[in-house]
Amino acid sequence: MEIYNDIGSDSGVVSFQTAADSISIKFKKSDQVYKYTYASAGAKNIEAMKLRAISGDGLNSYILRNVQNKFVK
Structure with a gap:
């Protein structure tokens, strides 16, 4: 994994x-890795998350506002 x-x-x-x-995504407060997919969260959201991940800004807040529990279970 790449460091955010x-x-x-x-x-x-x-x-x-x-x-x-x-x-x-790996969060500070969890040992689990959360996988968000086109099928679970939508292609538009995944692509927006990728941009934020690469830029190093806004990923956590985007997840909270748009895809919080839409990870693969």
Whole structure:
């Protein structure tokens, strides 16, 4: 997994890994890795999450506002 840059030093995200149709996220307060897919969260949301992950800003708040529990279970 790639370390999340966290430009504002205020994120709950530690690391992420992207794939063609998904993004996996590791949060500070959990040992679990959460996988969000096109099927579970929608392609538009996944692509928006990838952009935020790569930029190192806004990923945690985007997840909270848009896809909080839409990970693969």
